[in-house]
Amino acid sequence: MDCKKVALSAKELLDPDAPAWEQAKPEKVHLDPTPVNTIPSKYIDETVDPKEIGKIRNVEARSLHNGKEIFVRLEWADETQNDGVNDSSWFADGIAMLFPMSEQAPLATMGSTTEPVNAWHWRADFENKPKNVVAAGLGTVQRSEKSPLMAASSWKEGKWQVVLGRALEIPALAKETIQLKPGGRFKVGIAAWDGGSGERGGVKAYTTDWRNLVLEA
Numbered sequence: 001m002d003c004k005k006v007a008l009s010a011k012e013l014l015d016p017d018a019p020a021w022e023q024a025k026p027e028k029v030h031l032d033p034t035p036v037n038t039i040p041s042k043y044i045d046e047t048v049d050p051k052e053i054g055k056i057r058n059v060e061a062r063s064l065h066n067g068k069e070i071f072v073r074l075e076w077a078d079e080t081q082n083d084g085v086n087d088s089s090w091f092a093d094g095i096a097m098l099f100p101m102s103e104q105a106p107l108a109t110m111g112s113t114t115e116p117v118n119a120w121h122w123r124a125d126f127e128n129k130p131k132n133v134v135a136a137g138l139g140t141v142q143r144s145e146k147s148p149l150m151a152a153s154s155w156k157e158g159k160w161q162v163v164l165g166r167a168l169e170i171p172a173l174a175k176e177t178i179q180l181k182p183g184g185r186f187k188v189g190i191a192a193w194d195g196g197s198g199e200r201g202g203v204k205a206y207t208t209d210w211r212n213l214v215l216e217a
Helices: 019-023 042-047
Strands: 002-005 027-030 058-065 069-077 094-100 117-123 131-135 150-156 159-167 185-193 211-215
Touching (some): 069 094, 094 159
Parallel strands (some): 002 058
Antiparallel strands (some): 117 131, 150 159
């Protein structure tokens, strides 16, 4: 994924409909369903039909930065807008970006005890207040007390558009956030949840391999 440098403000880049996004190269990202047997939950294993997992198979990703902040626009087809969670049968749509905190962090298991990952997690019921997450393996998700992330979103005509943004470098949260810089090459993964299909937690679609995110100098 190429991240072009532009001379625009955070306010402009946070708008999913901003003309600036036409300058960003779109990249089609393929997702696969999570194998149920890898989810450490007996309840999920007994109640989720594997054939119903992974409704979101493709996400279009575009990225821009202004030298201080980075923004990624993620767009995918979803016939229903699920922006809430009730008792036990309805769940919210969501999307996340994952970054390895070190070179060898495994994607499929969301890192390991020695190689954690950082995730930017947006969910439709978060009111555009995405969560910064650190994980060191399946079932180890920890949210940061204060999230440095920002977001804007829209659902129309059967499509979600979500923009996630953040300062490139956050030294004060170095143990909880990936540090980015212009001219750098970083690994990234994407996960998506179709709430209308009961997807939540580890039940999702995701990239099975790391992809490259290259920031223009």
